[in-house]
Amino acid sequence: MVGLLIRAGLLASLGVVAGLLFNTIRPDGVSLGSAPPAAACQLTAVSARTVERLTPSQANHLCGNPNVLIADARSAESFAKGHVAGAVHLPCAAPQGVAQGVPDLLSSHSTVVVYGETTGEALAVAEGLVRRNGSSNTALRVAVLEGGFSAWELAGFACASGPCVECADGKNGELIWPGPSTTGGKP
Amino acid sequence: MNAKQVVSWIVRLGLGGLFMLAGVLKLKDPSKFALEISNYQLVTFGTSFMAALLPPVEIVAGAALVVLPRVWRQAAAFVILLMVVMFSVAVSTAYFRGINIDCGCFGGAASPITGLTLVRNAALLCASLLCLKLDATPPRLFTASPSPFKK
Numbered sequence: 001m002v003g004l005l006i007r008a009g010l011l012a013s014l015g016v017v018a019g020l021l022f023n024t025i026r027p028d029g030v031s032l033g034s035a036p037p038a039a040a041c042q043l044t045a046v047s048a049r050t051v052e053r054l055t056p057s058q059a060n061h062l063c064g065n066p067n068v069l070i071a072d073a074r075s076a077e078s079f080a081k082g083h084v085a086g087a088v089h090l091p092c093a094a095p096q097g098v099a100q101g102v103p104d105l106l107s108s109h110s111t112v113v114v115y116g117e118t119t120g121e122a123l124a125v126a127e128g129l130v131r132r133n134g135s136s137n138t139a140l141r142v143a144v145l146e147g148g149f150s151a152w153e154l155a156g157f158a159c160a161s162g163p164c165v166e167c168a169d170g171k172n173g174e175l176i177w178p179g180p181s182t183t184g185g186k187p
Numbered sequence: 188m189n190a191k192q193v194v195s196w197i198v199r200l201g202l203g204g205l206f207m208l209a210g211v212l213k214l215k216d217p218s219k220f221a222l223e224i225s226n227y228q229l230v231t232f233g234t235s236f237m238a239a240l241l242p243p244v245e246i247v248a249g250a251a252l253v254v255l256p257r258v259w260r261q262a263a264a265f266v267i268l269l270m271v272v273m274f275s276v277a278v279s280t281a282y283f284r285g286i287n288i289d290c291g292c293f294g295g296a297a298s299p300i301t302g303l304t305l306v307r308n309a310a311l312l313c314a315s316l317l318c319l320k321l322d323a324t325p326p327r328l329f330t331a332s333p334s335p336f337k338k
């Protein structure tokens with residue numbers, strides 16, 4: 001068994017060394033040492049009351065980070081057709097129950113990235129978030145996706161389809177995010 | 188050549204050839220492969236390293252499975268088994284989270300993740316386990332015969 005592991009390790013090492021060498025000599029090799037830093041790190045010096053603008057590539061670096069919330073400001077129909085993978089639905093005309101649940105949702109995140117069909121649609125929601133939550137959650141960074149969902153799709157980043165499973169009750173599309181008035185929605 | 192050796196050759200050629208092909212296709216565009224890895228949203232760093240290193244490891248393991256002697260073939264099957272497990276976990280999480288992304292299994296070829304992708308990975312898992320088992324015992328060159336000195 002030990003011999004098997006040693007030989008397997010040698011084979012894998014051979015592949016790793018070959019990969020490093022090949023990546024170094026090829027002109028279109030990927031950059032190993034200078035990967036772009038996560039956009040969250042670049043936002044530290046920015047006031048929480050301003051809305052950042054992120055390119056799809058910058059926003060993509062935040063995906064999968066548990067401290068980052070991606071919010072979709074478009075209609076429920078557009079959201080169901082396709083959205084940024086992992087995004088929650090936060091439309092401009094969110095009902096009162098949602099509005100009450102938003103601060104609780106945001107309190108567990110350090111950054112929220114809002115996107116819409118256009119940058120302007122997302123900005124309206126993002127500025128509303130800053131106004132409503134800026135005083136209670138000063139560390140919160142709010143950003144919008146430059147170019148909207150179409151720019152995200154065009155860049156080839158991950159998308160998902162279907163209704164928002166984390167915030168909809170599945171009956172009439174009413175959003176029931178966790179908050180004072182929730183009725184069993186999951187965070 | 189007995190039936191076991193024929194099966195071993197077929198499985199090794201199929202699995203090794205498939206991994207060599209997948210590795211070569213991924214090597215053609217490492218930037219795209221890095222993007223496909225990041226689309227899985229499982230790791231937030233190191234995608235460039237994975238994109239540069241995984242394809243050569245696939246090629247080396249695939250080639251070793253086809254051409255090297257038995258002990259090295261077994262090691263290659265073990266490496267391939269680990270990679271298939273890793274790929275299966277990534278593909279399964281994307282499938283069950285409902286993320287609509289390209290599998291990235293064969294480089295730039297567009298292949299969305301479906302139930303068939305999971306079935307294919309299960310088949311690859313079985314094939315690599317079979318290779319590992321077939322190469323686990325050395326081929327028996329001489330059959331044991333009763334000693335002529337024993338009565």
